[in-house]
Amino acid sequence: MQTDSSFTFVLFGGTGDLSMRKILPALYEAHRAGMLAASGKIVAVARHEEDRAGYLQWVNEHVKAHVAKSGIDENAWASFVDRIEYVKLDLGKAEDFVKLRDALQDHAGTRVFYLATGPSLFVPICHALASVGLNENARIVLEKPLGYDLRSSNAINDAVGEIFAEEQIYRIDHYLGKEPVQNLLALRFGNALFEPLWRREWVESIQITIAEELGVEARGDFYDNTGALRDMVQNHLLQLLSIVAMEPPHSMDSDSVRDEKLRVLRALKPIDPRDISKVAVRGQYHAGVIRGTSVPAYATESGVKTDSATETFVALKVEIENWRWAGVPFFLRTGKRLADRVAEIVVNFRAVPHSALGASALRAGANRLVIRLQPNETIRLYCLAKKPGEGMNLSSVHLDLAFDQFFKEGQMEAYQRLLLDVINGRLALFVRRDEQEAAWKWVEPILNEWAASGKPKPYAAGTWGPAAASAMLAQHGTCWLEEEN
Template identity: 75%
Template sequence: MTKPSTRRPDHPPFAFVLFGGTGDLAMRKILPALYAAHRDGLLAPEGQIVAVANTALDSSGYLRWVGEHVKPHIAGTPLDDSVWRSFLERIAYVALDASQPEAFSLLGNTLASGHGRRIFYLATGPALFVPICRALASAGLTEGSRIVLEKPLGYDLESSNAINDAVGQIFKEDQIYRIDHYLGKEAVQNLLALRFGNSLFEPLWRREWVESIQITVAEELGVEGRGNFYDQTGALRDMVQNHLLQLLSIIAMEPPRSMDADAVRDEKLRVLRALKPVLGDEIRHNVVRGQYHAGAIKGASVCAYHAESGVGQGSTTETFVALKAEVENWRWAGVPFFLRTGKRLAGRIAEIVVNFRPVPHSALGPTALRPGSNRLTIRLQPNESIRLSALAKQPGMGMTLQGVHLDLAFDQFFQQDRMEAYQRLLLDVIGGRLALFVRRDEQEAAWRWVAPIIEDWLGNASPPKPYASGTWGPAAASALLARHNTCWPEEEN
């Protein structure tokens, strides 16, 4: 077991203030990630964690809460009691109502002793982002600090701009960290390494050789008690506008001049601005929205979306989206990007599939002409890996081709433990590295692209297409790809 290092690490002293400190995100992701960084000796000894919530607890009560709710979500090596106790020594708790600015003097008193740069992580609903920032400013706590904003940042382009405008009056752009945890995943980092660290793929990474690209983020879970939130959000806002479009921009971006934050984000922005608008009849032809009905997940019966707690009667909120996007530039013109995400699907998968064009003529039979014979699959979850699919001759007489795979499973090839996405991103916030965070103009470009779809759905009386829980979504999602002579990976023979 690796114990916290007594050597001063590269990361500077900090005071990490976690708003929403008793919430689900704090318990499942943020505090486990900070514990892992502490366990691995990656946090400065002077670093302090201050949890803030409206729950009436004293410090000892909060630490008991943390022990009960955080420990089950700590991955990796077995938990060491001495390391856990030393982690708890970093944590203080402040009970306050974030909507009451006068209460922030309590927080100021806790931070008065000084523990380095202040980092304010807003793991709250977006309605509290602006009040919290204004209260921090009124309490004189924002000078030289950093602010981390969780998604969703608004409900549409207008509300997103309103939040960004208000936060931008208090914090400079280089102080604002808009987090998208998919950008911290090891496989996404390896996608950058694969593209820009090797000469093998770059000549093929263009319209002449790529037939289509598919991005899937599928969940087996439903709304999991978040019906009130999800019914006002839906899959398009919750997943497509941020996670999927960020992945698309990384796949399609031009090589940056360096890995500096703005160099990388400038190239992603160019992709988002080059997305062909989806308007009018194209929305009905190229966008599928669905909603799960009752079914079974791994043999267990689950209810329909409209029966979930907090979901409105007769709700038309989508729990599934599949769509075709196009990037209008020289590299990608004419190549369809198929994006798909949904809840209560047949499996938990996040992956990117790059389908290369088949050979123009085959002397070896029709197998070599079959779409999908040559592809690159980047798996983000559950097991991060990269797979290259090709054709080879079967042993024996004749020239019969069969698909073969070259696999890189990160957990098998690399012996060291992989860093979880939130741990990497939190260390980047502490270290002041912005490359893996979303810049405001990126966010605006993404909202601008999905806005016509949102507006069309608001004015469209037709309900989402139903699909049974435990399936891969409505049949219309398969038909969308069939019109382009391709299919989703699970539909292949």
């Protein structure tokens, strides 16, 4: 389906890594699929001394490698780059924004300003856009991290909110655009099978994991002032939690969905600072081996302080104080330099109350739903079945929904879906300000306690994090999925 109308997509940070790896490849895929209005334009903005030809050469060198497995269609690529213009802009020069306004004057339709920059530049860019009247008939996309804590997040939101109305602001979280997350909503609210079971009477526990094999790479300076709790938990993990736990919305319009997510975030049980050691584990990777390659300790990475107390791993036990989920533990986990790259949601259903078929039918995890977000996107339902042969011997089997095998249409990448939603004015998959505030309020006691206490627990790169993360689940009679397997 093509975008609703003409647009101009203005990309601040147009030569940056995010633009090259994610944003421009996603726009190319949308273009190749015929999803962009023919009159739509892309205006890249950066401070590099380039003309349009020089910028397009940069795009050719840095974007093509990040296009999906299907590769480049040269005809589609040629028509795609025809959409692209380049404006050199110095944020400190008001006359450069006049130049940007003049460059956009002949472009019809909605304007989208995507700020693929550091958060310290969000407010100056917004003020400069307003100074030349470019905040009208416009949408603005803000990348994470949006602030360092609740206070700084509110400061950014207040400043941006003076210039753009809330319905013009798109706070992007790319995990919300992933196909399995969308299918989780379809699975729950489109089928009579799951929704009656999606509650405390039938769910034993839920795990949400985002694990990375990579370290901090070239982002040591940024990461050492951020840490895993700010970088991953406050946004990605809590957003996934709210999708998993939300009540059925009235409809799929933007405010109905986000209202229900907000109710979950506000129902999170506050963490008493005295109990943080029992429900929160933080770790930092030391040297180790991943897939046969030795990797250094976090403290020796470029840009990282040698005595750093920044966490690269977090595991949390979370409770939701409402009727549906009272007493059900949600275990959240994220980390760098772990044993595998995986993002998944695991719903462990309760065992049957009595079994005439033997003890295997009573074991935890006999019935389980695993929603894999990466690297391969699948939904797998585990249940027990009788093994062939004599006797009533049970074995775990699974039913698969592998999207790339079941659906012949090409899958849409998360950024592609989200960018199309921005262009078309659909807000449901973007974070509203009150959601963000609720997440920061819940996270801050942990941040404050960790800032005042000792260093994170060490773990070897290539493992699944500190042993304390496993011990936390063992106290509840369960384990992380990979430990069971």
